[in-house]
Amino acid sequence: MELLNNFSQIEIESPSDKIIRQIKGLISSGQLNPGDKLPSERKLCDKLGVGRTHLRDALKKLEFYGILKTLPQSGTVVAGIGIPALEGLISDMLSLHNHDFKSLVETRIILESQAARLAARNRTVDDLIELDNALLAHQKKVEDDQSAVEEDLLFHVKIAEASHNSVLKSLMLIITPDIMSYFNQHNICSDGKSAKAVEQHQAVVKYIEANDEDGAVRAVTDHLSDIIDYVNGIT
Amino acid sequence: MELLNNFSQIEIESPSDKIIRQIKGLISSGQLNPGDKLPSERKLCDKLGVGRTHLRDALKKLEFYGILKTLPQSGTVVAGIGIPALEGLISDMLSLHNHDFKSLVETRIILESQAARLAARNRTVDDLIELDNALLAHQKKVEDDQSAVEEDLLFHVKIAEASHNSVLKSLMLIITPDIMSYFNQHNICSDGKSAKAVEQHQAVVKYIEANDEDGAVRAVTDHLSDIIDYVNGIT
DNA sequence: TACCATAAATTGGTTGACCAATTAATAAGA
DNA sequence: TCTTATTAATTGGTCAACCAATTTATGGTA
Structure with a gap:
């Protein structure tokens, strides 16, 4: 079955992505400049x-992506962010959702650890209750030997909510599906680690409750260290 | 002219957002479950x-957002991430690009400082050249008393590139337009600070060149401290 | 000449019909 | 009865015509 590994994902560029690439060309060649009104859609x-x-x-x-602004019944204009940044942004958005796993995990750890720091700083009593509920739900599933990835994930979302930083939460949610799809594709289910995970979650909550920012960061980093090791192993 | 301040942005929910809300309702009411194939588009x-x-x-x-997967000429299925996380993700994506400024800035600092840390760790000699070029371009514009926001931004992008973490760069680019639009709306141009900014940029590059991770983080944090103060002021 | 009301052309927004690929149903053959 | 062609219905993908709002052009009036 090792033959399968000789095949790689076929790159299918959607029609709209092709057009985006062409528009990028129009910008590069100077036919389109920031602040300009685009030609009509038909033209x-x-x-x-x-x-x-x-x-x-x-x-x-x-x-x-904030590159264009469409005014109804009037026209579409290019945002005034300047050509170089504009080109960078466009090439970047074309390769979104096609990231390497190491970058994904590295970034996830950054976001989660800093979310934990903010949670330790800003958490309310309501947040603590929510965290406890998520913790118990996770624990229950693990004790019943059921799949708990869902509850695990939800616990991390609750931390992001306790950070009271909506952007941080959004960014975490954006990269989560990519990470999960990679996990599913490569069967990295990390079985048997569930009991340990519950303990580590409890530790994180403890530090957040005590308003111990550095402790919370450390606890999250410990919790995710297994994945870090795995990533460093494949490099 | 203070009368203008009594008007707030009118919330316009796009038709597709309304539909997303309705689909969320279908999920909540149990008519749609993870793994299900959705009814045909026409129905x-x-x-x-x-x-x-x-x-x-x-x-x-x-x-x-990774919530659905459309199979051409076949159907659309709901991703298997579980109902609670799914609901959270949907409500969150509806409010993307509508974040509070404090969260935006807080997150930007997290991303940029950690990007600087990774840059100090992973930078190549090519990265240093790119950083120097960006630095000089910025410096030149400032000395000529021209607007340098574009070059300023570009410098930060170069740091993200030197981090060799594509996800981090993408996330930075995603939130950048939101921050800039807020800056433009509230006329926070931070005039006269340009010369200081150039010096601070030089410091950041110095630490990155020396592979001093903590130093790079500190330098970036210093550089953005003005915005931090501003944000803490409006809370 | 300057101004304004009116009409024509152009804009993005929306709709319904059409297309090729897929799937399900049906009928013919062993 | 089971298998296999063949056909019919359904799917998401695409296109061209249409709509209302806007902008521009036009012509008449002071």
């Missing part, structure tokens, strides 16, 4: 040789 | 009482 389709639906998809993506 | 539009275009927009967004 652009014509010029790029694609359907309006696809062009619209591309524009929507670019707007989501 | 869904009919049930939700919306056009297919809007429904498709919503599905595309949900797919971007």
Whole structure:
């Protein structure tokens, strides 16, 4: 079955991504500048040789990333962030969700440990109750020998909520699916570690409750050290 | 002109966001479960009482966030991340790009300081050259008394690149437009600080060059301390 | 000439019909 | 009865026409 490893994921570039790449070209060649109003959608389709639906998809993506701003019944303008940064942002958004696992885990640890720090600083009594509930739910599943990845994940989300930093929570949620899909693809289920995980979770909560910022960071780092080791192993 | 301050931004929920909210309702009420195949797009539009275009927009967004997976000519399935996490993710993605400024800045500092740490650890000689170039470009603009926000930003991007962590760079780029739009809206241009900024940038590069991780973190934190103070002031 | 009301053209937004691929159902053959 | 072609229905993907709001052009009036 080792033959399967000789095949790699086929790169399929969606039509809208192709268009984004072309628009990037228009910017590089100076035909499009920050602050400019784009040509009308119809003229652009014509010029790029694609359907309006696809062009619209591309524009929507670019707007989501803050690169464009669409004014209803009026036109679409390029945000004033300057060409070099603009190009960087575009090439970057094309490769989002296609990150290497090491970067993903490294970043996850950064986000989670700092979330724990903020949680230790800002947590309310309500947050502690929520954390305890998540902890108990996780513990119960583990004791019943059921799959607890869901409850595990939810505990980490609760920490992010206790940090009272909405951006940090959002970013964590953004990278979570990527990490999980990698886990599923490579069957890194980390069985048998569940009981240990529960203990480590308890430690994290303890430090957050005591407002011990450095302790919380340390506890989270310890908890995730297994994954760190794994990542460093594959490099 | 103070009258203007009595008006707040009108909340406009896009059609696709409304649909996402409805789909969230379907999940909450148990009509949709992880692993399920969704009803066909046509039946869904009919049930939700919306056009297919809007429904498709919503599905595309949900797919971007890893909540759904669309199989061409076959169907759309709900990712197996479990209902509670799913709900959290959905409500969170609806409020993306609508974050409070304090969380944004707090997170930016976390990302940039840790990026600097990794840069100090992983930087190559090429990275140092790139950093120097960005530094000189910034310096030149400042000496000519021209607007240098673009070059300033670009310098920070170069640090992210020197960290050799693609995820960290992506996340930084994601929140950057939000921060900049807030800066523009509230006219926080921080004039006159440019010369100081150049010096601080030089310090950061020095620590990165010397592989001094803690020093790099400290230098970045110092550099951004002005914004920290501002944020703590408005709380 | 300057101004304003009106009409034509252009804009992004939306809709419904159409396409090819897939799946399910059906009918023919062993 | 089971297997296998063949057909019909359903799927997501795509396209072209249409809509209302906006902008621009036009022509008439002071």
